[in-house]
Amino acid sequence: MPVNRLPALLIATAAIAAAEPAATKPNIILIYADDLGWGDVSSYGATAIHTPQIDRLAEEGMRFTAGYAGASTCTPSRYAMLTGEYAWRDRGRGIARADSPLIIPPGSTTLQSILHDAGYHTAIVGKWHLGLGDGGSPLDWNGKIAPGPLETGFDEAFIIPATVDRVPCVYVENHHVVGLDPDDPIEVSYGERIDPRPSGAEARDTLKMDWSHGHNQTIVNGISRIGWMTGGTTALWRDEDIADTLARRAVRVIEEQKDRPFFLFFSLHDPHVPRVAHERFEGTTTMGPRGDVILQIDWCVGEINRTLDRLGLADNTLVILTSDNGPVLDDGYKDQAAELIGDHSPAGPFRGWKYGRWEGSNRVPFIFRWPARIPADTVNHGIIGQVDFPATFAALVGRDLAENEAPDSFDILPTLLAPSAPARPSIVMEGIRDILGYRSGDWKYHHPTDARRIAWDTGIDIGARPYPMLFKLADDPGEENNLAEDHPEIVEKLHAELQQIKSTP
Ligand code: NG6
Ligand code: CA
Numbered sequence: 001m002p003v004n005r006l007p008a009l010l011i012a013t014a015a016i017a018a019a020e021p022a023a024t025k026p027n028i029i030l031i032y033a034d035d036l037g038w039g040d041v042s043s044y045g046a047t048a049i050h051t052p053q054i055d056r057l058a059e060e061g062m063r064f065t066a067g068y069a070g071a072s073t074c075t076p077s078r079y080a081m082l083t084g085e086y087a088w089r090d091r092g093r094g095i096a097r098a099d100s101p102l103i104i105p106p107g108s109t110t111l112q113s114i115l116h117d118a119g120y121h122t123a124i125v126g127k128w129h130l131g132l133g134d135g136g137s138p139l140d141w142n143g144k145i146a147p148g149p150l151e152t153g154f155d156e157a158f159i160i161p162a163t164v165d166r167v168p169c170v171y172v173e174n175h176h177v178v179g180l181d182p183d184d185p186i187e188v189s190y191g192e193r194i195d196p197r198p199s200g201a202e203a204r205d206t207l208k209m210d211w212s213h214g215h216n217q218t219i220v221n222g223i224s225r226i227g228w229m230t231g232g233t234t235a236l237w238r239d240e241d242i243a244d245t246l247a248r249r250a251v252r253v254i255e256e257q258k259d260r261p262f263f264l265f266f267s268l269h270d271p272h273v274p275r276v277a278h279e280r281f282e283g284t285t286t287m288g289p290r291g292d293v294i295l296q297i298d299w300c301v302g303e304i305n306r307t308l309d310r311l312g313l314a315d316n317t318l319v320i321l322t323s324d325n326g327p328v329l330d331d332g333y334k335d336q337a338a339e340l341i342g343d344h345s346p347a348g349p350f351r352g353w354k355y356g357r358w359e360g361s362n363r364v365p366f367i368f369r370w371p372a373r374i375p376a377d378t379v380n381h382g383i384i385g386q387v388d389f390p391a392t393f394a395a396l397v398g399r400d401l402a403e404n405e406a407p408d409s410f411d412i413l414p415t416l417l418a419p420s421a422p423a424r425p426s427i428v429m430e431g432i433r434d435i436l437g438y439r440s441g442d443w444k445y446h447h448p449t450d451a452r453r454i455a456w457d458t459g460i461d462i463g464a465r466p467y468p469m470l471f472k473l474a475d476d477p478g479e480e481n482n483l484a485e486d487h488p489e490i491v492e493k494l495h496a497e498l499q500q501i502k503s504t505p
Pocket of ligand 2: 034
């Protein structure tokens, strides 16, 4: 039996359910930034940037210092969070194209299906990046786009299909592209060139934002993207307006659902590339576009805070703020993120970037605010993961999970309600190229691998080494001092634990 299904925890949860039924079904708003680092917000120590709305969540709630994303890139991270299963258990869950098939089996148990079944209205607003369609035939962007979020348990969806740097540059609402003119159909290709217009590689001097690697195919809004696209002119987004569009939509969901429990997955695009803030945020930090879009995130969080206050919903709404993976500076566009970084440390004291298996790659901001039940202004150092959301929210709504449902998910509700309660004993981290890191207690183990060390031509060291690495995080949060040779017995123990997790379930 997984540790998270221990009877004691179930009893504790049941006791809460019996005592205060009203508070057991809080609204849940999951605010999910894209590539925001542990050190990128002021409540986690940033001084070059000030994020008052995020900080307010921390002051009124619980801030975790050891909260982990499911992986250090978007698709596997989101997969783990929504299914409660580590993405690395099966191949094919790497960074998805916009036309990759849906990787969550329709009808399976997910965070959203658990909440839907418990009577919640479930909505996603923002980035999806988990594939669309069944893979049987090429995805037709002009017809019914399915299966997708609705087939995995969402009642409504307003999504960016993959990433903003990938075509098609359009929103999909439920099963259809928003604002599409049928006389101007969309065609998308990630292989053969289908767009005869000058590409980002050819018309480089016309671009609003130059590219540094990849991102040199179809140009939309003066920015070239990954992939080729034609048509859909009336449906194209303007990058400057994406945050506003998503925030407006998220506020609408809250307003419409205010009289019943709802789950809103508010999945932001910022600060992922291309980083293009709305004009009103442009130049508001000393860090260029990357800093400006972090302030734009804070504004989005403010929109949620203000809406909950206005509607009197704040007390019994659980707001979560986290990020899908660690930070990155140059991720394919010349937006001066590296040049203007100054003293700012996007991953705080931790080593590594997006794509890797270092702490900085996987450890992210992680704040929960639920005034009715979670103690305010609390810091929790326990290990938790986004992969724990399905079991935790299942416990919250009184749903028993079978062994094969959300198999890697722990019920962390006890530690959310009382920080002295135990969290996870350990967690697995995933970088690109199937490399795994493993934290158990205060030790971090990197399994030997022959994988290439660097992420594409970004130069980012993902932590791949052909020998084992062992770090004691309390003394060495920056993973500098490899203790594997000094402590072969600990290497062996952690290696055995990781093998055990890999071989089950
Ligand atoms: C990479 C892209 C990067 C980003 C990433 C996905 C290149 C050279 N790099 O392939 O820019 O889009 O995929 O990021 O094309 S994620 O946060 O959605 O996982
Ligand atoms: Ca990401």
